[in-house]
Amino acid sequence: MERGLGGEVAHDTERKMKKRILYAEASYEAIIQENGYFVDKTQYIEKLERIKNPVFLRPRRFGKSLLCTMLEAYYDIRKKDDFHELFGHTWIGKKPTPLHSSCFVLHLDFSVIEVGDMATIEKSFNHVCNAQLDNLVFFNQQWFQDQITIDLDKSAVNNLQSILKTVKRDNLPPLFVIIDEYDNFANQLIVSHEDHLYHQLMSSKGFLKTFFKTLKEGRKSQTIRNVFITGVLPVTIDELASGFNIATIITLEPEFENMLGFTQAEVDRLLDEIYHDYEMDPDTRSETDALIKNQYNGYHFIHPNGEPVYNSTILIYFLHYFTRYRAYPEYLTDMNLKTDLEWVRRITGSNPDLTKGFVDQLMVHNTIEYDKNFLTAKFNMSQFFEKGFFPISFYYLGMLTRLDSFNLKLPNMNMRKIFAEYFNELHAIDVSTGYTNAMQQFLKDLDLSALFAAYWDRYISQLPEAIFQKVNENFYRTTFYELCSRYLSEWFTWNVERSYPKGRSDLEFVGKYNECFAGIRMVIEFKYLSNAEFKRLKTTIEDFTLQDEDTKQIAGYVDGLAVEYPEAKISQYVIYCIGNQGWRVFKINVAGI
Template sequence: MKFPYGISDFDSLITRRLHYVDRTDHIPLLENAGDQLLFLRPRRFGKSLLLSMLENYYDINKAERFEELFGNLAIGQDPTPEHNRYFVLKWDFSVVSSEGDGEGIRRNLYRYLNARIKDFSDYYREILPDSPRIDPEDAIASFQSLLTAIRRAGHPLYLLIDEYDNFANEVMVRDRTEENRYQAILSGEGCMKALFKAVKAAASGQGLSRVFITGVSPVAMSDLTSSYNVAENIYLLPEFNTLCGFREPEIAQILAMIAEECKLTGSQMTDALSMVRTFYNGYRFSRRAEGLVYNPTLALYFLKAFHRDCRYPEEILDSNLAMDRNKMRYIAQLPKGRELIFDALAEEEPVQIRRIADRFGVEDMRYAPKDTDFVASLLYYFGILTFGGITPFGEIILTIPNLVIRKLYAETIREMVLPEGKDADEANRAAKSLYEHGDIRPLCDFVEQKYFKVFSNRDYAHSNELTIKTAFLTLLFND
């Protein structure tokens, strides 16, 4: 058994016979959901592999390989009439550099788009009657030229856009000066706004039939609303709760195969399932969904190491998740942010909000009044909180999904209040004194002399017994 950790190329995954958790049964649901769809999930949740699967399913050039790629999957037994009927164009905005001023970003974006259009033209040259004219100064003109060639060919276009909100995510974790660059590409006739305006027009009889967009949050889509207000949000619908991610029976099946190869006992397999459940399970993306979802990348990280070594990995938290701490730090700087993060970690009372915010732009994030609903919604989109239930009064309960994210909370809070490495070392020694000798005095002294010393007056205004408990929890947390 070979695991596709870090692999998002569906063709390669199937051809190399890597383990694939089948989600092709969702294809009919996606086709019925609408022609232009927006699907949001936290980073490293399998969105790119989902797009790659759709790319291979609809690509007209891969019709002869349909049985090879999909014959053993659910959709292979009952394919929809639309399979292998489309030209497929894919854009991944995560690879477009966001460095430089607004004009620099425009050039980076246009250079990337022109390269993708050129690759598209080369890939479909056998069935594309005319090559599009590539305008090095105006990629939107290149896109319109491509649409003309596509209409003449007589086959519809399916546009896949991955990480559409990459620029918004970049500005969220940087200085306020970054906002000017972001506004330069999204406001007025900024290049991103102009691009999505062209996409909207292309879907009105100019050859573009379907669009599927993925991202992390609705921030950029809100800023694009005046130019692109036709995408249907499917990320909160219960039928797509497990579109990305693993179900527990799927994890159990994999562990059973590993147990057989590693000659593990039934109790060892049960312990392993309990371990994976504790650290990686717990996501629910729709208030009406019943099942929980495992983060697929984190689960694959564990399963690959467990299969290779027949024992648990030494580090349970995949280091690739560490960059999410930047988003935690950003949220902690917002009004209500630090208070909400402390409250969520302590779990004295659940985080309760009226609704998940789904329309807010960068200006809202920078300047609009922030209440608990707004900050909690950001934590939800980043995968740091998830649906935990509904109160008797109809409010949404948000909870920390699993122990990996709880560790992220604890470490981020500790880093925020103990930025100096020597302080962290002293905290570890104080915690060790309690662990090994039952002596709590060094820890109490540390909290009094170091931990609360860095608090602002605003922090002190909200401090209470819960704050003290959270302080000790972050210092003593050890997975």
């Protein structure tokens, strides 16, 4: 189930076999035919029909391709006899619109277009489009009756015009056009700084604008019923405005905020079914819920205070492993997600100082200012590499999400880890050598103080002096977590800022339920004192004592944790980080815990 959709989990009582979790499957038909888990988003089909030429942008691996194949299956006139099998169990199957199974479908995927010089791009574009136009005519011969032949040596525009002319003349069913990853090859030119090629591509007489003008003409003549476009960035659609000024951008419309991605209710229903079907141990459910919420939830595309959504594809990656091995994967970040770090390097890499400033800000504060007006203003290629647009670019790429009307933030632990890795890379901090002995010793004695000492001696000692002017509790929490996760993920997962009735814990070590530290919960509260603040205390690091207010604060988290996990073996710690001078770890011993 690639980039699984969200909504009600579909039930098919006629099928006897156990449902499958189909990770990386982008075909709606394949999911239905192979009895895959499907989270029903079909109610959005009706909503989309009210929009003329909708353009919907979301980050990679959020389910755009699966949404496109669902629309293809719904509108394709060739699938009319299969409609009940494909949609009978869904919301739209019970309330179909009059347009279902009534169109020729032209489904184009621009992500496969080859990038090179302009001749290479145009040749690849024509090849990709012509192949789909040829398929459209071939598979719909009962209507075309050999009245038209696609000439593969002609431009895609010429062949599309021939089809539209035939549709008009013979009163054939209209086309429903789907363009997936419309901006993929254009984005490659942008991030590769191929400015001259990009400007040629967007020329008013270029093949791309001519193609979109032909789509516009088809909409005007009603030979095209509608055009649905997906992509990642708004740059190209803004540049195409002169050729396709009939597009309706629905990316930021509240009605479509949850069209892709999983809400919490959708995840709960999906897990209910999976736990039942696979006879998973119900005692692990609470731990699983907490883990995936920390790792994959947290995206706010429109309403900062609304319900966040999960990255559905990466959640399916987790569930695919979980159901096969009945254990959590050691590495909770989908490796495909890490390829997005290349976008960070390319976008920010033209100015090393800006890059470090951008990444440092997120590492220290987990927030960055943004101009909300830039989300809806014209977004052209020249702005893409400007400092003020960095936050907007990464919002569209799915690396940042909305905290409020003034700030963006990293959405979850997945992204925190990725940015921590990039921070280490930018500052040439070695995280691969010199840590093994300390990590192995921790597995023997669970001595958190000794583990933190190794982190401070090896990791913190490598930080440039300028970093110490910026660090805070969040910085120490994030970098300590990222380092430990490199070595201890076989046995532990982590919670960062997990919510309890009396506040949010800073960091928790959680022993995996299927490993030797099952039931272990180490709750950590980080406190930061600058050198100046510490000097005013008139004490030494050795004589510094645990503060009463900090004991009470962490006790509040632990109370909530003990209620939620009454069988857990809970230990609690306060870690003080004092400027660049040193640290203290205090373990709090509480009767009954």
